[in-house]
Amino acid sequence: MNEDLVVKLALQNWDREMTRFEKLLSEISDEDMLGEVSPGKNRGIYLLGHLIAASDSLRTLLGFGDKHYPDLEIPFIKTPDKSGQEMPSVKELKEIWKTNSTALNERLMQIPVSEWFTKHSSISEEDFAKEPHRNKLNVLFTRTIHQTYHAGQVALLVKK
Amino acid sequence: MNEDLVVKLALQNWDREMTRFEKLLSEISDEDMLGEVSPGKNRGIYLLGHLIAASDSLRTLLGFGDKHYPDLEIPFIKTPDKSGQEMPSVKELKEIWKTNSTALNERLMQIPVSEWFTKHSSISEEDFAKEPHRNKLNVLFTRTIHQTYHAGQVALLVKK
Numbered sequence: 034m035n036e037d038l039v040v041k042l043a044l045q046n047w048d049r050e051m052t053r054f055e056k057l058l059s060e061i062s063d064e065d066m067l068g069e070v071s072p073g074k075n076r077g078i079y080l081l082g083h084l085i086a087a088s089d090s091l092r093t094l095l096g097f098g099d100k101h102y103p104d105l106e107i108p109f110i111k112t113p114d115k116s117g118q119e120m121p122s123v124k125e126l127k128e129i130w131k132t133n134s135t136a137l138n139e140r141l142m143q144i145p146v147s148e149w150f151t152k153h154s155s156i157s158e159e160d161f162a163k164e165p166h167r168n169k170l171n172v173l174f175t176r177t178i179h180q181t182y183h184a185g186q187v188a189l190l191v192k193k
Numbered sequence: 194m195n196e197d198l199v200v201k202l203a204l205q206n207w208d209r210e211m212t213r214f215e216k217l218l219s220e221i222s223d224e225d226m227l228g229e230v231s232p233g234k235n236r237g238i239y240l241l242g243h244l245i246a247a248s249d250s251l252r253t254l255l256g257f258g259d260k261h262y263p264d265l266e267i268p269f270i271k272t273p274d275k276s277g278q279e280m281p282s283v284k285e286l287k288e289i290w291k292t293n294s295t296a297l298n299e300r301l302m303q304i305p306v307s308e309w310f311t312k313h314s315s316i317s318e319e320d321f322a323k324e325p326h327r328n329k330l331n332v333l334f335t336r337t338i339h340q341t342y343h344a345g346q347v348a349l350l351v352k353k
Contacts, residue, residue, distance in 0.1 A: 035310050039199050042326040046334055071231040071349040150195050166202045174206055174334070178341045185342035186349065189231040 040146050043170055047141070047177045051134045054084070054184050058130060061190045063123040070186045075114045077190045080183045081126045082109035085133055087179060094153045094172050097140055101133060144169070200306050203330055207301070207337045211294045214244070214344050218290060221350045223283040230346040235274045237350045240343045241286045242269035245293055247339060254313045254332050257300055261293060304329070 058066075058081070066077035075083075086105040093100060100106075108118035121129070149170040152161040161167060218226075218241070226237035235243075246265040253260060260266075268278035281289070309330040312321040321327060 035196050035199075038310070038326045038328070039195075039330070042328075042331045042334065045326070046331075046338065050338065073353070074349050150198070166198045166205070168198070168202075170199070171202045171206075174202065178206065178210065178338060181338045181342045182345035185345035189234050189346065189349075193233070 036146050036150070040149050040170065043149070043173050043177075044141060047173055047180075048138060050177050050180050050184065051088075051138065054180065054187070055131065055134065057184065057188055057191070058127055061187070063127070065190050065192065066123040068190060070189045075186070077187055078120065078123050078126065079109065079114035080187050081123070081130065082120060084180060084183055085126065085129055086110045088137055088176065089133060091137065091172070091176060092140075094155060095141075095144070095169055096154055101136070102129065105129075141173070149173075196306050196310070200309050200330065203309070203333050203337075204301060207333055207340075208298060210337050210340050210344065211248075211298065214340065214347070215291065215294065217344065217348055217351070218287055221347070223287070225350050225352065226283040228350060230349045235346070237347055238280065238283050238286065239269065239274035240347050241283070241290065242280055244340060244343055245286065245289055246270045248297055248336065249293060251297065251332070251336060252300075254315060255301075255304070255329055256314055261296070262289065265289075301333070309333075 061077060066081065069076050070080070082105055085102060086109045089100045089102045089105065090110075092098060105120075108120045112118050120126075150165075150168050152158070152167070153169050153172045156164075156167050221237060226241065229236050230240065242265055245262060246269045249260045249262045249265065250270075252258060265281075268280045272278050280286075310325075310328050312318070312327070313329050313332045316324075316327050
């Protein structure tokens with residue numbers, strides 16, 4: 034019974050952070066998203082693309098199939114900001130954010146409770162036998178934490 | 194059996210974020226902690242005090258007894274940064290961070306697994322009956338998320 038609760042709790046925390054970020058995006062103009070979150074640091078556009086690519090990779094980690102936005106991996110994960118990579122516009126990325134987070138959330142809600150306690154795709158059977166807490170649920174928690182880390186940075190672009 | 198795993202997972206995520214932040218603090222000089230994380234935004238010293246005060250409040254929420262640093266509540270929780278409140282120095286706050294996080298971690302490790310699924314102190318019996326996922330474990334997750342949100346901001350003070 035507590036397993037149901039824990040999964041609910043994890044999904045609620047994920048959904049709340051994703052919803053908060055979408056609200057945050059609505060408060061920052063497309064132009065302001067081109068600014069650095071602090072002088073010399075990543076730009077808002079880069080962190081937005083980075084967060085879409087990171088959540089997209091949940092699809093392979095959790096066994097949903099292929100990524101939906103593999104083209105975002107090079108400009109937003111494999112290379113740092115301001116390294117001359119081509120990237121979609123802020124407007125396009127904001128639209129992708131919505132489409133991606135809605136589709137992903139629907140898919141996450143379909144995972145049966147017991148499956149959350151099984152291994153994710155990037156850990157071997159052998160390692161999982163030794164460290165069974167490295168399950169799908171843990172992936173969701175660590176991704177929630179990663180999402181929030183960068184959300185705190187993007188929030189600095191809100192003009193008071 | 195999965196309950197043990199979930200509690201382990203939650204404690205590991207908390208501890209990892211606290212350890213990361215301590216490493217981050219070691220990379221930022223006391224002088225740089227007096228700077229704003231982005232122009233016009235909170236200073237590093239404020240966020241450090243804010244995070245200590247926030248984790249200190251876990252003591253009352255989880256039923257450990259009184260807060261250890263109640264004096265930090267006014268300058269770092271009740272009032273915004275740069276509102277003229279007296280506060281400890283960065284050096285003192287860095288020391289408090291270590292003392293507090295070590296003591297808190299030891300205490301968290303002593304909580305029996307089953308207790309993590311009981312209500313925390315700021316939810317009524319009635320509400321908890323309706324929403325049993327609002328348990329002590331959830332408090333630990335949401336505080337881990339809060340910790341990380343501001344850690345992402347303080348990280349902007351690291352000089353590359």
